[in-house]
Amino acid sequence: MEGIETLAPLSNLTSLEKLSIWELGDDFRCDGLLPLLTEGQLNTLQVRNTPVFFAGIQGPAPAPAQAVSKLQKLDTDDIAQVLAAPICGLLSSSLTELYFCNDNEVERLSKEQEEALSLLTSLQDLQFVCCSKLRCLPAGLHKLTNLKRLNITLCPAMRSLPKNGLPTSLQEFDVHGCGNEKLKQRCRRLMGSIPLISL
Structure with missing residues (x-):
């Protein structure tokens, strides 16, 4: 895509269902x-x-308030840019799967990023995979009342669970490959309240 710096040349492809940008x-x-x-x-x-x-x-020109997204799945290595109010507000009613993979920068979410994440009320599947510096889960995770699956895989710096707990809707919680015994102990205490926990 030499010479192309935006998606503008593709913006009329209204039948496009999947797009990968690498x-x-x-x-x-x-x-x-x-x-x-x-x-x-x-x-x-x-x-x-x-x-x-x-x-x-x-x-400076955010999406119009009436704009409604159809995006259901987002997979990215950019936690900081995606968890912003304009993006999460646009995706709030459609996004069901959000995967953060290989983000080696973010240690913890800011208050603004946590507030943006809480806008994603349709989210059912949230994954943090190979986020090497991420130390803790978002404090407001319990607000995602439709979340069914939470996967924290190969995040060696992960130390704690949110103080306000996890969503009661959670069916699967996977923390394998994190290698932190304190985290595993905290997760073991959740057994019985979450149907499937993988350590």
């Missing part, structure tokens, strides 16, 4: 994504190694 450089932005999300059929988006991709959604 290693498109430090300047590639999401301009042109909004029509795919709100006017098209895009339901699955994967963005990796494209560090400023989501920054455009957070710019």
Whole structure:
């Protein structure tokens, strides 16, 4: 995609259902994504190694309040950019699966990021995989009342569970590969309240 710095040339592909963006450089932005999300059929988006991709959604012209996304699954390595109010507000009624993989920067979520995450009221599946510096789960996780699956895999710095607990809707909780005995002990205390726990 040499010479292309945004998704604008693809913005008229309204039948597109899945889109993967890998290693498109430090300047590639999401301009042109909004029509795919709100006017098209895009339901699955994967963005990796494209560090400023989501920054455009957070710019001075946010999505209109009436814009409704159809995106159901988002897979990215960019926790900090995705967990922003403009993005989470746009995806709040549609997103059911959110995967954060290989984010080696974020240690903990800011208050603003936790508030943005709580906007994703349709979320059923949340995964943090190979997020090497992430030390704790979001404090407001209990607000995600539709969350059924929570996966924290290969996150060696993970130390604690949220003080306010986990959503009562949770059916599966997976913390394998984290290697922290205190975390495992805390998870063992949840056995019986969550049907399936993998340590």
